[in-house]
Amino acid sequence: MEDNKEMINEEIKTEVVENEETTEKESVVNDESNNEEKVETSEGSESTEEDELDMIKKQNKKLQEELDTTKDTLLRLRAEYDNYRRRSIKEKEGIYSDAYVDVVKEILPVIDNLERAIAADGTLEDLKKGVEMTMKGCQDAFSKLGVEEIDATGEFDPNFHNAVMHIEDESLEKNVVAEVFQKGYKKDDKIIRHTMVKVAN
Template sequence: MEKELQQEEVATYKSEEATAEAAEASEQTEPEQVSEQPESEQISEQMEENSELTAAKKRIAELEEKLQELENRYLRLHADFDNFRRRTRLDFEAAEKYRAQSLVTDILPALDNFERALKVKAEDDKTKSILQGMEMVYRSLMDALKKEGVEVIEAVGKPFDPHLHQAVMQVEDSSYEPNTVVEEFQKGYKLKDRVIRPSMVKVSQ
């Protein structure tokens, strides 16, 4: 009887031990089955992160391109402004430098008349007195123009320069070198470095 009880206890112990082992084995295998789900989630998250990273890189490239375009536009505007400022300064300097040009141009015919009148020979004291007064006015005008930078262009005996002289006649004259101004019909004038009116001259061939 005791043997049978012992055998039953051993059988029960073995059965319980087998059940415990089975339970332990089940606990060990379940995590492996459950671990398949987190791995797929990790792949999905990684793909999502890659997609976000690609979108971010694309956005950065677009912003960099827009920034480059804005920088180029800024440089062009800056260059245009510099050119405008330089042209404005040059125009202002030219206007200041040649501010008397219009007045000088208007006065030149009067100077021509003075010069023609002063070539008249005085036959009496009254005429001499008038000519002296005209000469004083003429000199005053020339002094005032000289202060503004007006100069008479030298002509007779000088090599012909198409920028300074206007040839209206050509003659053969052995006393002058070829292409030399031999006579001046009308004086030419410069305002500083700008020709207001070229000299009207006769040139040797």
């Protein structure tokens, strides 16, 4: 009987020892597995961080290229605008200069006639005729330049007339031009000089 007990005890011990060894092996295997997972997780997080860093670098490079392109475009536009402004100023000056030349060309014949009239010996009638010819030359020059005399007859119009005097005259209607003191001139719709008039009240 004691032999049986000893045998049973030995079997129990053997089972316990085997169970302990199995538990230790499982523990070692679990530890190794956990360590491998930790290493894999660590490697995975390092890989993810590198990918994010690469992506950020690429985005940064792309944004820098876009910024450089925008700066270049802005500089070109600024240079083009400056050139355009200079050209416009030069063209404007050229237009004014050409206009002055055109006006002087039209007035020169009038001056020539006045010089001839002064140099000529003649009667009062000849002088009057010379002044009339000069006046005609001025009118022709104005006509070529598109300058017209402002009509001063009829109702007073502040857009064309400058009233310097008012009179009471029953023979005239109210607000009518009674007399012209100085003729006015215009070119197209632009007033060069208003007609100076006397207006009836």
